[in-house]
Amino acid sequence: MNVKICTETFESNKPASLATYLKYGGYEAWKKIITEKTPKSSIVEKIKNSGLRGKGGAGFLTGLKWSFIPLENKQKYLVCNSDESEPGTCKDRDILRYNPHSIIEGMLIASYAIGASVAYNYLRGEFIDEQKRVFDEALKIAYQENLVGKDILSSSVSIDIYSLIGAGAYIVGEETAMLESIEGKRGMPRIKPPFPAIKGLFGKPTIINNTETLASVPKIMRNEPDWYKNIGIGDSEGIKMFCTSGHLEKPGNYEIPLGTPFRDLLELSGGVLNKGELKAVIPGGSSVPVVKGETMLQLNMDYESISSAGSMLGSGGVIVMDHTTCMVSVLQRISRFYYAESCGQCTPCREGTGWLYKMLTNILEGKGTISDLDTLNRIASQIEGHCICALGDAAAMPVRSFLKNFWHEFEYYVDKKQSMVS
Amino acid sequence: MTNKYTIPIAIKNEIDHVRAKFPSNENKPAIIESLLILQHHNDGFVTDSIMRSLAEYLSVSEIDVLEVATFYTMINTEPVGRNVISICNNVSCMLRGSDDILKHVEKKLCVKVGQSTTDKKFFLKDEIECLAACNGAPMMQINHKNYENLTLDEVDDILDKIK
């Protein structure tokens, strides 16, 4: 099936322009909602029925999340999470620069549905040159057309959208850290509960959704929930963008129905680089467990299939590794990242990520021992589930899965003081 | 003691524009973007006196500004080279040879990552993050502009053209 949602405009001449977006039926759903004064609850219901799941990593049902917002009439906020920084993930950057109006319309519909009069799009600092410029330009035009702002198209509905820029901190992608950052503080995750839907930005009920999630909303509203529901498979309804990277001939962003065989995604990506052998795949951003190549070839790109192999669909960042890859080096690189990005609030995460990184570095330098491998596993299990946010788990899961799937390679390294592959 | 820094009117206007995005009783939210604006107009870094003036202008405490300035890696509190180079060497880029690119640039510019060249033309940032261009690996950002699918020759070309 060749359905496109977020990437629909990508091939156009001027993908980011309003004219292009209108050509694809853009803003029809929004105009219908504000002229017909569609009840908020029926929008939430529709999104629920479509089965749309969050595309930021956790895969939480979007309509269900929206329904947690208290009904009373007070200040609420919507936040679009364009912080995109999970290693291996680079889809939102393309929606921002090639289909910005879908994000704006999605933010408008979501804000209306939860009763928010203000919405923020938080972009990572490194997006300041291209993505923020394109998004801001689209937003300016949407304001000029009175699709956003005060008394939108004389409907008496008012919603303001602002874009915000981060300044370099992976942890801010975590939703409560993002709220702290918007409030002008260090990006330290908050303890939940209270959940943001009850007590979020400036203490007010807030919904945070990923860019791709929000950009999917307009077309679902236009085409009715069943249309979306029927695209995917089982509990993995709809369609998802996958960012393929690593040892591939044609790494890229591919928007495909959930449930598509991994083989097909591999083929879309041109196959393994230089006809190499598929050794391993990290299917959902660097924090999810690694899967052996031969296992991956049997899986489909949906939540259930990937989790049956002990991993997760995550953010859709599919990192492909061929037979020349040294798994010890890859794991050390991943551990360096989580160590550097830990915000330091929780002892197991702050200390544990440092130990993991240092021990792996030792092994790479030929100073590791076989008992270190057990220690790595033990430290990882002491981090997992013992922290405020999921960064701790994100640091632990790769370690456990790399050791489990490629134990012999780690053993070889500590024994021979060199990599098994080079 | 450093001299007092006076925020120019044009920058004040920019900061006011940032403030207008937030509820009028909230002063802190404008800190991050204001620091980025101020450092943009100050050779890429902010001084103590700049931070003090910002705190005063936003009616927040100095420590509020300092906390933000030290938490976010894009804000520099020390002088750096005029052109900021970030070479991503996170996992997807590593698989596509980013370590060779990094080594090559270190050698070419005679610096180690985290350092600026002596003529202050380049700052080779110690980039730990993935720069969200993984399917264009290997890649680098220079002054926030992306260069993707790099070869060593292309890196030379790009760097040689920068003023």
Ligand SMILES: Cc1cc2nc3c(=O)[nH]c(=O)nc-3n(C[C@H](O)[C@H](O)[C@H](O)COP(=O)(O)O)c2cc1C
């Ligand atoms: C350490 C960490 C980093 C995260 N980074 C991002 C990110 O860059 N972008 C994103 O959308 N979600 C990120 N998330 C997930 C968010 O917390 C949140 O679940 C998501 O934005 C919700 O949107 P969704 O339901 O539409 O997926 C991160 C979570 C953690 C724990």
Ligand code: SF4
């Ligand atoms: S788990 Fe790590 S990153 Fe998350 S709050 Fe705790 S210390 Fe910070």
Ligand code: FES
């Ligand atoms: S790993 Fe280099 S851009 Fe993502």
